[in-house]
Amino acid sequence: MNILEACNLTKKYGDFTAVESIDFYIKEGEIFGFLGPNGAGKTTTINMLTGLARITSGFIRLSGTDYTRRIKKAQHLMGIVPDESNLYEELGGFQNLSFCAALYGMERSKREERAWQLLKQFGLAEAGKKPFRSFSKGMKRKLTIAAGIIHEPKILFLDESTTGIDVVSARQIRKLILELNEKETAIFLTTHYIEEAERLCHRVAFIVDGKIVRIGTIEELMKDMRNYYLKPPIY
Ligand SMILES: Nc1ncnc2c1ncn2[C@@H]1O[C@H](COP(=O)(O)OP(=O)(O)OP(=O)(O)O)[C@@H](O)[C@H]1O
Ligand SMILES: [Mg+2]
Structure with a gap:
């Protein structure tokens, strides 16, 4: 059973498309990572999924129910960090x-x-x-x-929970995330760190310029992502 399904999710700010027609699902009890560079659309996606930003188009289902236009009604199911x-x-x-x-x-x-x-x-x-x-x-x-x-949500949204904090605290937070997940809480987390995704996530989506360019298990994606991040800068 999927705890969350996002179909064709799009967010526009005026003429600018911050998130373009993304599709993904998160299974119950799964840790799903959202990886991508600055400005890729990670926070915008979390904001749409949690009702903090209006959806321009697309659908959101939680526990099989369509909550697209009434996400606030699903807040007992979700936690937001x-x-x-x-x-x-x-x-x-x-x-x-x-x-x-x-x-x-x-x-x-x-x-x-x-x-x-x-x-x-x-x-x-x-x-x-x-x-x-x-x-x-x-x-x-x-x-x-x-x-x-x-409130013991079924799915927790974590936006860069270990960015800007020291190594020991980051490790404690990762441990807490894994403990939560052992109690069957599904987790959607955004991160810049491939190693963090590797350590925590069952599946990962890689988002660039508002579009999901890859989605799959860590093993499937790690090679591609490393290549992306290690590409020499163009001056
Ligand atoms: N309220 C807004 N009005 C206009 N543009 C916005 C707004 N919020 C976000 N954007 C734009 O949408 C794009 C995606 O931003 P978003 O914050 O989702 O990126 P992000 O992947 O979370 O980046 P970071 O890793 O820096 O947190 C950016 O180009 C940003 O400037
Ligand atoms: Mg962000």
Whole structure:
């Protein structure tokens, strides 16, 4: 069963086509990587899939149901971790998580229990009471992931979750991603790093200038992608 199907998905900004007629599916419990250079259309695709950007044309199905024009109605199924955190700087770690849980309609006792459970799981128990603005970049990223899974979504969208953070924090985040996936959460992740896709993803799509140029298993695609990235620059 596919948790997500995108058919002919297109996003135009005026005359400019940021994403052009892309097709792909993600199976339940799969880690699907979206690889591509800056400006390729990765964030735009996530924004369409999660209802943050209006779809110009195409279809989106989640768990077999067409949600194209009503993606907000599918938000209980999905968690979103944007490249820039969407949490409140002045609220503490625990407050931020409780607030997100409340937005998803979880009852108070359940949301507090879940917030503490995630803070502990993500190694942020100590930071739970401190304001988000005092967090390091890696801590911010981890709390933003925790907020994205507070309601136990069936699919999690991660936009460059390890970009710009140190090696140790990046490794912790990759471990958390794999642990989440063991619990059957499907993951759609964007990355610039081939090695990261190689380590984490079951299948990968490679997007360039708004078009998917390759899609398949890591083994099928690695060779092609390496060639693309290693091509000498043209001056
Ligand atoms: N709101 C917008 N208005 C106009 N153009 C936009 C808008 N948002 C994105 N674009 C354009 O769409 C293209 C794709 O951008 P997008 O942010 O999806 O790329 P990306 O693959 O996520 O890149 P990066 O790796 O740098 O995050 C870019 O050319 C960008 O300038
Ligand atoms: Mg982006």
